[in-house]
Amino acid sequence: MKVKSNTSPHLAGLIMSxxxxxxxxxxxxPIAALIIESTAGGFSSIDSELDTTFNDLADxxxxxxxxxxLTIVSETLFFACLFAIAPAWWCAHYEFSGRKYLQWMMIFxxxxxxxxSAYIYTDTLDYAGPIQSxxxxxFHWQSPQxxxxxxxxxxWGASLMLGLALYPYIFxxxxxxxxxRSQSLIEAAQILGASERKIFWTIHIPLARPALAIGCTLVxxxxxxxxGTVQLFAINTLTTAIYDSWLVYGSLASAAKISCLTLLxxxxxxxxxxxxxxxxxxFDSRGGKPCVKVKASRSKVSxxxxxxxxxxxxxxxxPVAMLISYCLxxxxxxxxxxxxxHSQSTFLLALSAAFITVLLAxxxxxxxxxxxxxxxxLKLSLSSLGYAIPGTVLAIGILIPLGxxxxxxxxxxxxxxxxxxxxxxxxxxxxxxxxxxxRFAAISNGSIQAAYKQMPNNLDDAxxxxxASKLKTFTHIHLPIMRPAIISAFLLVFIECVKxxxxxxxxxxxxxxxLATYVYQYASDEQLEYAASAALLIILVSLIPILLLSRxxxxx
Amino acid sequence: MALPMNNLAxxxxxxxxxxxxxxGTTDILQDLSFNLAAGEILCLLGPSGCGKTTALKTLAGxxxxxxxxxxxxxxxxxxxxxxxxxxxxxxxxxxxxDYALFPHMTIGQNIGYGLSELTNSDRQQRxxxxxxxxxxxxxxxxxxxxxxxxxxxxxxxxxxxxPKPQLILMDEPFSNIDGQVKxxxxxxxxxLLKSHNISCIFVTHAKEEAFAFADKTAVMTAGSIxxxxxxxxxxxxxxxxxxxxxxxxxxxxxxxxxxxxxxKVDHQxxxxxxxxxxxxxxxxxxxxxxxxxNTGIHLLDTTYIGRGYQYHINIQLDKxxxxxxxxxxxxxxxxxxxTIGDSLSLEYSQSPHWLLN
Numbered sequence: 001m002k003v004k005s006n007t008s009p010h011l012a013g014l015i016m017s018x019x020x021x022x023x024x025x026x027x028x029x030p031i032a033a034l035i036i037e038s039t040a041g042g043f044s045s046i047d048s049e050l051d052t053t054f055n056d057l058a059d060x061x062x063x064x065x066x067x068x069x070l071t072i073v074s075e076t077l078f079f080a081c082l083f084a085i086a087p088a089w090w091c092a093h094y095e096f097s098g099r100k101y102l103q104w105m106m107i108f109x110x111x112x113x114x115x116x117s118a119y120i121y122t123d124t125l126d127y128a129g130p131i132q133s134x135x136x137x138x139f140h141w142q143s144p145q146x147x148x149x150x151x152x153x154x155x156w157g158a159s160l161m162l163g164l165a166l167y168p169y170i171f172x173x174x175x176x177x178x179x180x181r182s183q184s185l186i187e188a189a190q191i192l193g194a195s196e197r198k199i200f201w202t203i204h205i206p207l208a209r210p211a212l213a214i215g216c217t218l219v220x221x222x223x224x225x226x227x228g229t230v231q232l233f234a235i236n237t238l239t240t241a242i243y244d245s246w247l248v249y250g251s252l253a254s255a256a257k258i259s260c261l262t263l264l265x266x267x268x269x270x271x272x273x274x275x276x277x278x279x280x281x282x283f284d285s286r287g288g289k290p291c292v293k294v295k296a297s298r299s300k301v302s303x304x305x306x307x308x309x310x311x312x313x314x315x316x317x318x319p320v321a322m323l324i325s326y327c328l329x330x331x332x333x334x335x336x337x338x339x340x341x342h343s344q345s346t347f348l349l350a351l352s353a354a355f356i357t358v359l360l361a362x363x364x365x366x367x368x369x370x371x372x373x374x375x376x377x378l379k380l381s382l383s384s385l386g387y388a389i390p391g392t393v394l395a396i397g398i399l400i401p402l403g404x405x406x407x408x409x410x411x412x413x414x415x416x417x418x419x420x421x422x423x424x425x426x427x428x429x430x431x432x433x434x435x436x437x438x439r440f441a442a443i444s445n446g447s448i449q450a451a452y453k454q455m456p457n458n459l460d461d462a463x464x465x466x467x468a469s470k471l472k473t474f475t476h477i478h479l480p481i482m483r484p485a486i487i488s489a490f491l492l493v494f495i496e497c498v499k500x501x502x503x504x505x506x507x508x509x510x511x512x513x514x515l516a517t518y519v520y521q522y523a524s525d526e527q528l529e530y531a532a533s534a535a536l537l538i539i540l541v542s543l544i545p546i547l548l549l550s551r552x553x554x555x556x
Numbered sequence: 557m558a559l560p561m562n563n564l565a566x567x568x569x570x571x572x573x574x575x576x577x578x579x580g581t582t583d584i585l586q587d588l589s590f591n592l593a594a595g596e597i598l599c600l601l602g603p604s605g606c607g608k609t610t611a612l613k614t615l616a617g618x619x620x621x622x623x624x625x626x627x628x629x630x631x632x633x634x635x636x637x638x639x640x641x642x643x644x645x646x647x648x649x650x651x652x653x654d655y656a657l658f659p660h661m662t663i664g665q666n667i668g669y670g671l672s673e674l675t676n677s678d679r680q681q682r683x684x685x686x687x688x689x690x691x692x693x694x695x696x697x698x699x700x701x702x703x704x705x706x707x708x709x710x711x712x713x714x715x716x717x718x719p720k721p722q723l724i725l726m727d728e729p730f731s732n733i734d735g736q737v738k739x740x741x742x743x744x745x746x747x748l749l750k751s752h753n754i755s756c757i758f759v760t761h762a763k764e765e766a767f768a769f770a771d772k773t774a775v776m777t778a779g780s781i782x783x784x785x786x787x788x789x790x791x792x793x794x795x796x797x798x799x800x801x802x803x804x805x806x807x808x809x810x811x812x813x814x815x816x817x818x819x820k821v822d823h824q825x826x827x828x829x830x831x832x833x834x835x836x837x838x839x840x841x842x843x844x845x846x847x848x849x850n851t852g853i854h855l856l857d858t859t860y861i862g863r864g865y866q867y868h869i870n871i872q873l874d875k876x877x878x879x880x881x882x883x884x885x886x887x888x889x890x891x892x893x894x895t896i897g898d899s900l901s902l903e904y905s906q907s908p909h910w911l912l913n
Binding site: 456458459461462463464465466467468469472476477480481 | 613616617618643644645648649650652653654656658659660669670672673715719
C-alpha cells in the first residue's frame with residue numbers, strides 16, 4: 001500500500017504560506033521604504049539630490065529637536081511614575097472601602113487623548129484663563145510681572161499632560177505585579193525578622209522592577225510618538241519635524257531621514273522592553289498564594305483617597321467636565337450634522353481596518369498553530385512590528401511606496417490610453433486603512449495568540465483522530481473557542497483606529513476628517529469648544545477597552 | 557452498543573519495529589519494538605520522560621517517526637518505504653490525559669464529532685449507544701464543565717469508542733481520578749474493552765494501574781522497551797536493574813557486597829555466584845528477629861503500610877566502618893516486638909531472584 005506522506009506540503013498549505021509571506025512583506029514595506037528613501041537617494045533620486053532640507057535641519061535645529069524629544073520623554077516618565085507608583089502600591093497592598101472602584105477609576109485617564117487635556121488646561125491656566133484672571137482680580141495684580149504662575153505652554157506643561165494621560169500603563173502593570181506577589185515570600189521575610197518597610201524595599205520593589213521597566217518603556221514610546229500635544233504647545237520634536245518636513249517643506253527624503261532617526265530611538269526602547277519582559281518571567285512568583293491585603297487605617301484611607309482623587313480629577317474629571325460644559329455652552333456648534341458625518345466616516349474606516357486586522361491575525365496565528373515552524377513564527381512576529389512605529393513615521397513610510405505606486409499606475413493607465421486616475425492609493429482611505437492595519441496588527445495578534453495559547457493542543461489532536469480535516473478543526477473547534485478573543489481584538493483595534501491622530505493627519509484624503517483630526521483641528525485653532533461633542537464621543541468609545549479589561553480581570 | 561467482534565484474532569493488533577523518533581535534536585524513541593495481540597490490553601510503564609506518550613502519539617499518527625515500521629491489524633500505516641497513513645485514516649481511538657473534550661460543545665456534540673459520515677438519525681443512535689455504554693445516557697445536553705472528573709473520563713471513552721475503533725490508545729487516563737472512583741473506573745473500562753474485544757495500549761507511570769488494568773506490561777526506559785511480560789512477571793522477575801528499580805521489586809545486593817550480606821542472612825545460598833549481576837530479595841520473604849548479639853544489622857524504623865508492617869533495616873557491611881552499609885526492607889503481616897536500634901538477625905525463606913545488570 002502506498003499512501004502519500006502527510007509530511008509533504010499540500011497545495012493549500014503552500015498557497016497559505018506564500019500569501020502570509022507576501023502580506024508580511026507588505027507590512028514591512030514602510031520600514032524598507034524609509035531606509036531606501038533616506039539612504040540611497042530613494043525612489044526619486046533627482047529630487048533628492050536637489051533636496052537639502054535634511055542637511056539644513058541637521059546644521060541648524062535638529063539637535064534641538066532631538067534634545068526636546070528626549071526632554072519630553074524623560075519628564076513624561078517622571079510625571080507618570082509620580083502619578084502611578086504610590087497609587088499602584090496602595091491599591092495592591094491595602095484593603096479599604098471603595099478600593100475596587102478606585103483601582104478602575106485610576107485607569108480612566110487612558111481614555112483621554114493628551115492633546116485634549118492639553119487644550120483644556122491651557123484654556124484654564126493660561127494668562128487669559130479663568131484661574132489667572134480670578135487671581136489677578138482677587139489680588140489686584142495688573143500684569144504678568146506682578147506675580148509668578150506656572151507656564152503651562154512649556155515642555156514641563158506638555159510632559160505633565162502626557163504624564164496624566166499615560167501613567168495608567170505603569171499603574172496597571174505595577175498593580176498587577178504587586179498583587180501577584182506570593183504571600184509565602186512575604187511570610188518568609190517576616191519570619192526572618194524584616195520590618196514592613198524593609199519588605200517593601202527589598203522584596204516588593206525589586207520584584208516589581210521588570211514590570212516598572214515595561215510600563216516606563218511603553219510610556220516612553222507613546223511620548224516619543226506624540227504629535228498632538230507637543231504641536232499644540234509649539235515644542236519642536238522629532239515627530240513635528242517629520243510632519244513639517246513633508247507638509248511644510250515638501251521634502252519626503254528629509255521626512256524619511258528623520259523617521260529613521262526616530263526609529264533608532266524606538267528600536268532601543270523595544271530592545272529594553274523585550275529584555276525587561278524576559279526578566280519578568282524569571283521574577284514571576286505567581287503560583288503560590290497571592291498576597292493578603294492589609295486593612296488600612298482611617299487616616300491612611302483619607303490620604304489615599306485625597307491623592308488618588310486628585311490624580312483622577314486632574315486626569316479625567318476636569319477634562320470631561322470642561323468638555324461637557326463646552327458642549328452645553330456651544331450646543332448649536334456641537335450638535336451639527338458635520339460631526340455625525342465625520343463619525344460615520346471614522347467608524348466605517350475603523351470597522352474596515354479592524355476587520356482586516358483581525359482577519360490577518362487569525363490567518364497568521366492559525367498558520368502557526370497548524371504548522372508551528374520557526375519560519376511561521378518569524379512571520380507572526382514581523383507582522384506585529386508596527387506597534388512600535390510612531391504614527392507619523394509610519395505615515396511617511398506608507399506615503400513613499402504608495403506615492404510611487406500611484407505614479408506607476410497612472411503611467412500604466414495613460415499607456416493604455418485612458419485618463420489619469422489620480423492618487424488612488426496614497427490619496428484615498430486605502431493608505432489610512434493600511435496604516436491602521438500595520439500599526440494595530442500587534443493588538444489583534446496578541447489577543448488571538450493568547451486565545452490559542454489557552455487552547456490545549458490536545459483538542460486539535462482529538463479532532464484529527466476523530467477524522468476531522470484541518471478546515472473542520474479550524475471552523476468547528478478554533479473559531480468557536482476563540483470567539484470572545486476575536487470580538488475583543490476587533491473592538492480594541494476599532495477603538496485605537498478611532499483615536500489615532502498622527503498618521504490620520506498625514507494620510508487622510510483631501511476634504512476628509514476622522515473624529516480625531518476634526519477635534520485636533522479645532523484644538524489647534526484654539527476652538528475646541530466647537531468640537532467638544534466629538535471629543536466626548538472619542539472618550540466614550542475609548543472607555544470601552546477599560547470596561548472590557550475590568551470585566552476580564554473580574555472573570556480571572 | 558454493537559461494536560464489531562474482532563475476527564482478526566490471529567493477527568497482531570499492533571506491531572512496532574525499530575521505531576526511531578527524534579524531536580528537535582533529542583532522540584526520544586530508539587529502536588522501539590513490540591507486538592500486541594488482538595484483544596489484549598498493554599500498559600506502557602516508565603518514568604517521566606522515557607518516551608511513553610511519544611510512542612503512543614507516534615502510533616496514532618500525531619508524530620511522524622524518523623524510521624521504523626508500524627502495522628495496525630496487519631496493515632502497514634508507517635514504514636521507511638514512504639508509507640505514512642495520516643492520523644485520521646488510521647481509525648484508532650485516543651483518550652487524552654486531560655480528556656480533550658471540546659469545551660464549547662455539548663456531550664452529544666462531542667461524541668458525534670467523529671461521526672460526520674453518518675446520517676443524522678444514525679449519528680444520534682450511535683451517540684445514545686455510546687452514552688448508555690458509559691452509563692451517562694441523560695448527559696447528552698450538558699457541557700463538559702458541568703461534569704465531574706470521572707464523568708468527563710467516561711465521556712472521553714464514549715467519544716473514542718463511538719467510531720468503533722478496533723484499537724484504543726489512552727494517555728494516563730486515570731491520573732486525574734482518585735481512590736475508589738479510580739478503581740471502579742478501571743474495572744468498568746476493562747470489562748467494556750474485553751466484552752467488545754477492543755485492543756488497548758495505555759500509558760502510565762503508576763505501576764498499580766498496570767496490575768489492575770493490563771494483560772501485559774512493557775517497562776520503558778530511555779526510549780526503548782526494557783521488558784515486556786505479564787505485570788506479575790515483570791514485578792517478580794525483572795529482567796535488569798532498571799526494571800527492578802522502577803518496579804520497586806525488592807532488596808537488591810550486588811555481588812560486590814553480596815558476600816557480607818549473605819553471611820548475615822540465614823539461608824541456603826546457591827554456590828554459582830556470578831560477578832556481573834544482582835540478587836533480588838523480596839521483602840515479604842525476609843523474616844526479622846531480635847538478636848542478643850551484635851550482628852551489624854539494626855532496625856531503623858517501622859511503618860504500617862495497610863497490608864502489614866514494613867521494617868527498614870540497616871545492614872553494616874564493614875565491621876570497622878559504620879558508613880559502609882545498605883538499607884533493606886522487610887515486610888510482615890504481624891508486628892514484631894521490636895524497637896528502633898535493636899540488633900537483628902535475618903532469615904530468608906525463598907531463593908532470591910537473580911538478575912543481570
